[in-house]
Amino acid sequence: MPSSNTLSDRLRPSSSSSLEDTTVTPCLDTFTDSKDGPINPSDAPPGSNGDTSVPATFKDQTRPVTAVACSPGGILTASAHNDGEIRIWDSKAGLQVGQSLDGGVSSAFAFSPDGTCLAIGPFQFDTNIRIYLHVWDLTTQKCVLGPLNLGRNMNSYFTSVQYSMDGEIIATTSADRQLRLWDATSGEVISNMEHPAIVKRVAFSPCGNQVASAFTDNVVRVWAVATQELTLPPLARHHSEVGMVAYSPDGRLLASGSADWTVRLWNAGTGEPFKEPLRGHRLPITDLVFTSEGQVVLISASRGKSIRAWDLKTVACLMYTSRMVTSLAWFPDGSQFASAGGDPTIKIWDGKTGEESNHPFLYHSGDITSVDISAGGSMLASSSSDGEISVFDTHTKDLAWSLTKEHTGRPVVIKFTPDGSQIVTAGRDRTVRVWDSQAGRLLSVIDGHSSNIHALSISATGTHLATGLVDGTVCIWDLITRTLIAGPYKHNDHVQTVCWAPNGEYILSGHHSGNARVSSVLTGNQVLTVHEHVVTVASFSPDGSRVFGGTVNGFIRVWETASGKLLLGKVRLPSKSVLSP
Numbered sequence: 403m404p405s406s407n408t409l410s411d412r413l414r415p416s417s418s419s420s421l422e423d424t425t426v427t428p429c430l431d432t433f434t435d436s437k438d439g440p441i442n443p444s445d446a447p448p449g450s451n452g453d454t455s456v457p458a459t460f461k462d463q464t465r466p467v468t469a470v471a472c473s474p475g476g477i478l479t480a481s482a483h484n485d486g487e488i489r490i491w492d493s494k495a496g497l498q499v500g501q502s503l504d505g506g507v508s509s510a511f512a513f514s515p516d517g518t519c520l521a522i523g524p525f526q527f528d529t530n531i532r533i534y535l536h537v538w539d540l541t542t543q544k545c546v547l548g549p550l551n552l553g554r555n556m557n558s559y560f561t562s563v564q565y566s567m568d569g570e571i572i573a574t575t576s577a578d579r580q581l582r583l584w585d586a587t588s589g590e591v592i593s594n595m596e597h598p599a600i601v602k603r604v605a606f607s608p609c610g611n612q613v614a615s616a617f618t619d620n621v622v623r624v625w626a627v628a629t630q631e632l633t634l635p636p637l638a639r640h641h642s643e644v645g646m647v648a649y650s651p652d653g654r655l656l657a658s659g660s661a662d663w664t665v666r667l668w669n670a671g672t673g674e675p676f677k678e679p680l681r682g683h684r685l686p687i688t689d690l691v692f693t694s695e696g697q698v699v700l701i702s703a704s705r706g707k708s709i710r711a712w713d714l715k716t717v718a719c720l721m722y723t724s725r726m727v728t729s730l731a732w733f734p735d736g737s738q739f740a741s742a743g744g745d746p747t748i749k750i751w752d753g754k755t756g757e758e759s760n761h762p763f764l765y766h767s768g769d770i771t772s773v774d775i776s777a778g779g780s781m782l783a784s785s786s787s788d789g790e791i792s793v794f795d796t797h798t799k800d801l802a803w804s805l806t807k808e809h810t811g812r813p814v815v816i817k818f819t820p821d822g823s824q825i826v827t828a829g830r831d832r833t834v835r836v837w838d839s840q841a842g843r844l845l846s847v848i849d850g851h852s853s854n855i856h857a858l859s860i861s862a863t864g865t866h867l868a869t870g871l872v873d874g875t876v877c878i879w880d881l882i883t884r885t886l887i888a889g890p891y892k893h894n895d896h897v898q899t900v901c902w903a904p905n906g907e908y909i910l911s912g913h914h915s916g917n918a919r920v921s922s923v924l925t926g927n928q929v930l931t932v933h934e935h936v937v938t939v940a941s942f943s944p945d946g947s948r949v950f951g952g953t954v955n956g957f958i959r960v961w962e963t964a965s966g967k968l969l970l971g972k973v974r975l976p977s978k979s980v981l982s983p
Contacts, residue, residue: 479492479783479791479793479816479818479824479826479827479837479839479842480511480513480540480816480817480824480825480826480827480828480834480835480837481785481808481809481816481825481826481827481828481835481837482508482522482809482811482815482827482828482829482830482831482832482833482834482855483789483807483808483809483810483811483829483830483831483833483835484809484810484811484812484831484832484854485809485810485811485831485832485833486504486810486831486832486833486849486851487504487808487809487831487832487833487835487847487849488502488503488504488508488511488520488522488538488826488827488828488833488834488835488836488846488847488848488849488855489502489503489805489809489827489833489835489836489837489846489847490503490540490824490825490826490835490836490837490838490843490844490845490846490847491791491793491803491805491808491827491835491836491837491838491839491841491842491843491844491845492803492837492839492840492841492842492843492845497803497838497841497842497843497844498808498835498837498842498843498844498845499824499836499837499841499843499844499845499846500543500836500843500844500845500846500847501543501844501846501847502808502833502835502844502846502847502849503520503538503543503833503834503835503836503846503847503848503849503850503884504832504833504847504848504849504850504851508522508523508560508815508828508829508830508831508832508834508851508853508854508855508856508858508869508871510522510523510561510562510563510574510815510828510855510858510859510869510870510898510899510900511523511815511817511826511827511828511834511857511858511859511867511868511869511870512563512564512565512817512826512857512858512859512860512867512868512869512900512901512902513565513817513818513819513820513824513826513859513860513861513864513881514537514565514569514586514819514820514860514861514862514863514864514865514866514867514881514902515565515567515568515569515820515861515862515863515865515902515906516569516819516820516821516860516861516862516863516864516865516881517540517818517819517820517821517822517823517824517860517864517881518539518540518541518819518863518864518865518866518880518881518882519537519538519539519540519546519569519586519860519861519866519867519878519879519880519881519882519887520538520540520826520828520834520836520848520858520860520867520869520879520881521535521536521537521563521565521572521586521858521859521860521861521866521867521868521869521870521876521877521879521900521909522535522536522537522538522563522828522834522848522851522855522858522867522868522871522877522879523535523536523560523563523574523576523828523851523855523856523857523868523869523870523871523872523875523876523877523897523900534548534549534550534551534850534851534852534869534871534875534876534877534890534892535547535548535549535550535560535563535572535574535584535589535868535869535870535871535875535876535877535878535888535891535897535900536548536549536550536848536850536851536867536869536875536877536878536879536886536889536890537572537586537589537867537868537869537877537878537879537880537881537885537886537887537888537889538834538836538846538848538850538879538880538883538884538885538886539879539880539881539882539883539884539885539887540819540824540826540836540845540846540867540881540882541846541881541882541883541884542846542880542882542883542885543836543845543846543847543848543883543884544880544883544884544885544886545848545850545877545879545884545885545886545887546866546878546880546882546884546885546886547587547588547589547866547878547879547880547885547886547888547889548589548875548876548877548878548879548886548887548888548889548890548891549850549851549852549875549877549886549889549890550584550589550875550876550877550878550886550888550889550890550891550892550926551852551875551889551890551891551892559577559853559854559856559871559872559873559874559895559896559897559898559914560574560575560576560577560855560856560857560869560870560872560874560875560876560896560897560898560899560900560911560913561576561577561600561601561602561603561856561870561896561897561899561911561912561913562575562601562602562603562604562856562857562870562897562898562899562900562901562911562912563855563857563858563859563867563868563870563876563897563899563900563901563909563911564604564605564606564857564858564859564868564899564900564901564902564909564910565586565859565860565861565862565866565867565868565901565902565906565909566586566606566610566861566862566901566902566903566904566905566906566907566908566909566923566946567606567608567610567862567903567904567906567946568610568861568863568902568903568904568906568907569586569860569861569862569863569864569865569866569902569906570585570586570587570861570902570903570905570906570907570908570923570924571583571584571585571586571592571606571610571627571861571902571903571905571906571907571908571909571910571920571921571922571923571946572584572586572859572866572867572868572876572878572900572901572902572908572909572911572921572923573606573613573859573868573899573900573901573902573903573908573909573910573911573912573920573921574857574868574869574870574876574891574893574897574899574900574909574910574911574913574919574921575600575601575603575604575615575857575870575897575898575899575900575910575911575912575913575917575918575919576601576870576871576872576874576875576876576893576894576895576896576897576898576911576912576913576917577600577872577874577895577896577897577898577913577914578596578874578893578894578895578896578913578914578917579596579597579598579599579600579601579894579895579913579914579917579918580594580595580596580597580601580874580893580894580895580897580911580913580917580918580919580931581593581594581595581596581597581601581613581615581910581911581912581913581917581918581919581920581930581931582594582595582876582891582893582909582911582920582921582928582931583613583627583903583908583909583910583919583920583921583922583923583928583929583930583963584868584876584878584888584889584891584908584909584921584922584923584926585878585888585907585908585909585922585923585924585925585927586866586868586878586887586888586902586906586907586909586924587866587887588887588888588922588923588924588925588926589877589878589886589887589888589889589890589891589923589924589926590888590921590922590923590924590925590926590927591891591919591921591922591925591926591927591928592627592908592909592920592921592922592923592924592925592926592927592928592929592930593625593627593630593908593919593920593921593927593928593929593930593931593963593966594893594917594919594920594921594927594928594929594930594931595615595625595630595917595918595919595920595928595930595931595961595966596917596918596919596931597615597617597619597913597917597918597931598619599617599618599619599621599643600617600618600895600896600898600912600913600914600917601615601616601617601898601899601911601912601913601918602616602617602618602643602644602645602646602898602899602912603615603616603645603646603647603898603899603912604616604647604899604900604901604910604911604918605647605649605901605910606649606902606903606904606910606946607649607653607670607945607946607947608649608651608652608653608904608945609653609904609905609945609946609947610627610903610904610905610906610907610908610945610947611626611627611628611903611904611905611945611946611947611948611963611964612624612625612626612627612633612945612946612947612948612962612963613625613627613901613903613908613910613920613930613948613961613963614649614656614948615647615910615912615918616643616644616645616646616658616899616912617643617644617912617918618643618644618914619643620638620640620641620642620643620644620660621636621637621638621640621644622636622637622640622644622647622656622658622668623636623637623918623961623969624637624656624670624673624948624961624962624969625918625920625930625948625961625962625963625964625965625966625967625969626930626947626948626961626962626963626964626965626966626967627903627907627908627920627929627930627946627947627963627964628929628947628963628964628965629929629930629962629963629964629965629966629967630920630929630930630961630962630963630964630965630966630967631961631962631963631965631966631967631968631969632948632961632962632965632967632968632969633947633961633962633967633969634673634948634961634968634969635673635968635969636968637656637658637666637668637673639666639679640658640660640662640664640666641660641662642662643661644658644659644660644661645659645660645661645686645687645688646658646659646687646688646689646690647659647690648690648691649670649692650670650692651692653670653945654669654670654671655667655668655669655670655676655692655714656668656670657690657700658690659686659687659688659689659702660686660687661686661687662686663681663683663685663686663687664679664680664681664683664687665679665680665687665690665700665702665712666679666680667680667700667714673969676714677714677717678717680700680712680717682710683702683710687702689702690702691731691732691739700712700714711751731773731774731775731782732775733775733796734775734777734778737752738750738751738759739751740763740773740775740782742770742772742773742784746766746768746769746770747762747763747770748762748763748770748773748782748784748794749762749763750762750763761799762799763784763794763799765792765794765801765804766784766786766788766790766792768786768787768788768789768790769786769787770784770785770787771785771786771787771812772784772785772815772816773816774816774817774818774825775796775818776818776822776839777818777820777821779796780795780796780822781794781795781796781802781818781822781839782794782796783817783818783825783839784816785815785816785827787812788807789806789807789808789809789812790804790805790806790807791804791805791806791808791816791825791827791837792804792805793825793839793842802842803841803842804842805842808827808835808844809829809831809833809835810830810831811829811830811831811832811854812829812830815827815828815829815857815858817858817860818839819860819864820860820862820863820864821864823838823840824836824838824839824845824881825837825839826858826860826867826881828855828869829854829855830855831854832849832851832852832854832855833847833848833849833851833855834847834848834849834851834855834858834869834879835847835848836848836881836884846884848867848879848884850877850886851869851871851875851877852873852875852890853871853872853873853875854871855869855870855871855872856870856871856872856896856897857869857870857897857898857899857900858870858900859900859901859902859909860881860902861902861906862902862904862906864881865880865882866878866879866880866881866887866902866906866923867879867881868900868901868902868909868923869900870898870899870900870911871890872896872897874892874893874894874895874896874897874913875889875890875891875892875893875897876889876890876891876893876921877889877890877891878909878923888923888924888925888926889926891921891926893911893913893917893919894913894917895913895914895917896913896914897911897912897914898914899911899912900912902923903920903946903963904946905946906923907922907923907924908920908921908922908923908929908946908963909921909923917931918930918931918961919931920963920966929963929966930961930963930964930965931966946963947962947963947964948961948962948963948969
């Protein structure tokens with residue numbers, strides 16, 4: 403079925419898109435080193451009632467893609483390229499929708515929950531590296547927020563960008579050790595938490611009142627978004643940097659993955675360890691994702707080419723595969739998950755038995771760098787190291803459309819907007835591209851970034867996008883107007899990760915320098931800044947009241963978002979380190 407000719411139609415949220423869907427169906431965002439390109443996963447279930455038209459591949463790409471993202475409903479695909487352009491594609495037709503957005507070479511970006519905006523974190527080089535955060539309205543193709551300049555620093559770049567579930571907050575983390583929460587409307591910094599370590603990843607709690615961050619000093623920290631106080635003592639039992647944090651769908655558990663090769667589970671309310679560490683990986687953890695279908699299952703992936711599925715009731719390993727994995731994504735119904743990494747194949751696994759499907763997605767010629775699944779589960783979007791963006795029909799495994807080298811730089815992130823109507827991609831060309839997920843048509847390019855985009859996050863409403871750049875900038879964009887609506891908020895170093903608080907009022911950012919910041923999306927005012935060793939992963943708790951952080955040296959810490967009070971600090975885990983998405 404042909405897609406609508408108007409962006410507003412494509413961005414219209416589907417009736418099945420909701421905060422609950424987003425919370426219960428988490429995806430993994432995996433980042434590898436810049437040589438291989440980051441990889442971000444997404445979620446789309448087979449057998450869902452989404453559109454079943456044949457998926458397409460994005461063709462005619464002449465520039466490497468640095469990031470790719472699908473709209474929540476899977477209608478559009480966005481890609482970021484190393485020439486600074488961000489392109490929007492019709493996911494089914496594989497055609498570019500609208501003009502390319504001049505988003506800058508981006509290291510991170512994210513769709514707003516409603517899929518109407520794209521937050522991009524580009525960077526630019528001059529005397530030092532500059533990083534900015536932009537938010538583009540995907541309908542108007544205008545920057546509605548930013549560029550929010552985070553400042554100059556030779557080591558500065560965004561490590562992640564993430565929207566809160568309600569789209570009101572954008573969280574960014576960068577290499578300047580800052581974790582910032584931004585008001586997604588005004589661009590004001592709600593909180594700026596500076597750490598002694600780089601924030602690798604952040605996660606909002608399902609309720610949006612807390613944010614968790616992962617740090618390079620081996621600690622995870624959880625903050626209250628409102629008070630900027632730690633809600634838990636630092637979680638510091640890892641023995642190496644923490645690269646990933648993730649909340650369970652009900653918000654009761656917090657998982658952290660580290661370079662010490664272990665995954666640890668924490669009581670999200672008390673910070674107490676939950677059962678024994680999950681062991682078995684032989685290299686740093688690169689991804690974590692929860693599912694809650696039938697039984698609580700956690701999927702972990704490592705650089706050691708292995709995926710493991712864990713029954714959290716018995717802490718038993720349900721499934722193991724020894725392939726290198728750079729990206730994981732659950733289907734919305736929890737029955738299956740997709741994995742990619744190390745080769746051009748996207749594999750599908752049974753979520754309960756761990757058995758591999760005999761029908762993988764076989765199309766790419768380059769290694770897969772990022773995957774995402776539409777909220778309805780009917781489409782799977784992927785980006786590869788050779789600059790290709792592709793969308794598949796999850797029922798038939800057929801290619802719906804494909805585009806080649808639309809970004810001048812390799813794509814790093816690909817994400818669906820919450821309603822699945824659009825796909826957002828970002829990469830090393832400083833651009834965020836928004837695509838019609840049905841037709842693969844480029845809808846817009848957000849190109850107002852000052853440097854490569856390393857992280858992005860879409861608000862829960864899908865209307866705004868937060869981007870985190872390698873030059874330390876976080877930008878908030880209106881995905882409907884494509885305009886920068888807040889920022890650029892300048893941090894001192896590379897943004898590692900960004901995420902929106904579930905209520906959409908704050909943005910969490912983690913930075914290479916170890917700082918984690920929670921900022922008001924409206925004003926950009928920093929309400930919380932945590933200083934740690936290198937924060938590699940940061941995230942809000944499901945209710946947004948706490949911030950979790952994981953660090954390079956294996957510590958996990960938890961802060962109260964509102965007060966910045968350290969609730970759980972310097973909890974170490976045993977031996978090697980965990981890398982998260």
